Amino acid sequence: MLRSHFLNMLVFAGLVSIFFGFLTQNERRERLKVMAILFLSMIVLSLLIAYAMFPFPLNAAR
Amino acid sequence: MSSRSVSAIVSCAAAWAVPGAGHFYLGKRRRAGVFFLVVLTTFFLGLLNEGRAYVADSQQPLSYLATFTNVATGPVEVLSRQATYHRLVYRLPEDENSPEAMALLGAMRTKVKSVTDEYGTTYLLAAGLMNMLLILDAFDIAIGRKS
Numbered sequence: 001m002l003r004s005h006f007l008n009m010l011v012f013a014g015l016v017s018i019f020f021g022f023l024t025q026n027e028r029r030e031r032l033k034v035m036a037i038l039f040l041s042m043i044v045l046s047l048l049i050a051y052a053m054f055p056f057p058l059n060a061a062r
Numbered sequence: 063m064s065s066r067s068v069s070a071i072v073s074c075a076a077a078w079a080v081p082g083a084g085h086f087y088l089g090k091r092r093r094a095g096v097f098f099l100v101v102l103t104t105f106f107l108g109l110l111n112e113g114r115a116y117v118a119d120s121q122q123p124l125s126y127l128a129t130f131t132n133v134a135t136g137p138v139e140v141l142s143r144q145a146t147y148h149r150l151v152y153r154l155p156e157d158e159n160s161p162e163a164m165a166l167l168g169a170m171r172t173k174v175k176s177v178t179d180e181y182g183t184t185y186l187l188a189a190g191l192m193n194m195l196l197i198l199d200a201f202d203i204a205i206g207r208k209s
Binding site for chain 2: 001002003008011012015016018019022023026
């Protein structure tokens, strides 16, 4: 089991980036570019959203 | 039936049966290998993380889409269904108080209690969505819309 949130995010982003890189591009160079852009976008956007959510309480219903 | 139509049908069926097989059939062997590894890695990470397969529930319309997405992974999907419900089931009985429905919901709740259930379920759904895109991509290549 992967209990680490961050590791799960890295693995998931990596798999999705590889998938779309190979699905959408034929040239090796373009493929690597798409993979890098997708991977970094997913990681950076997730961290930004997580940072923006940080001030909100975890258990608002209680 | 033209050879392109036959090729499209065979490649789509192969792509559903084994992730990447549609591309392999169409001569895209390297891509096929990568797709096979990526989709199955995603699927097995879902199983490893205690992900649960969805069953169609008439009271929750979105569950039909989720069940369809699970099924799109191909025959290997039965492993996740077996792991979640200990048998092959695709639909929740109409009467939620029936012993069968109670047993299914109980099995589902056991999975939900796992810390990594949400991750696992997401991995399983992602594997199904990836395979759906592979089926469509194989179709496009077979009919000559994409190289």
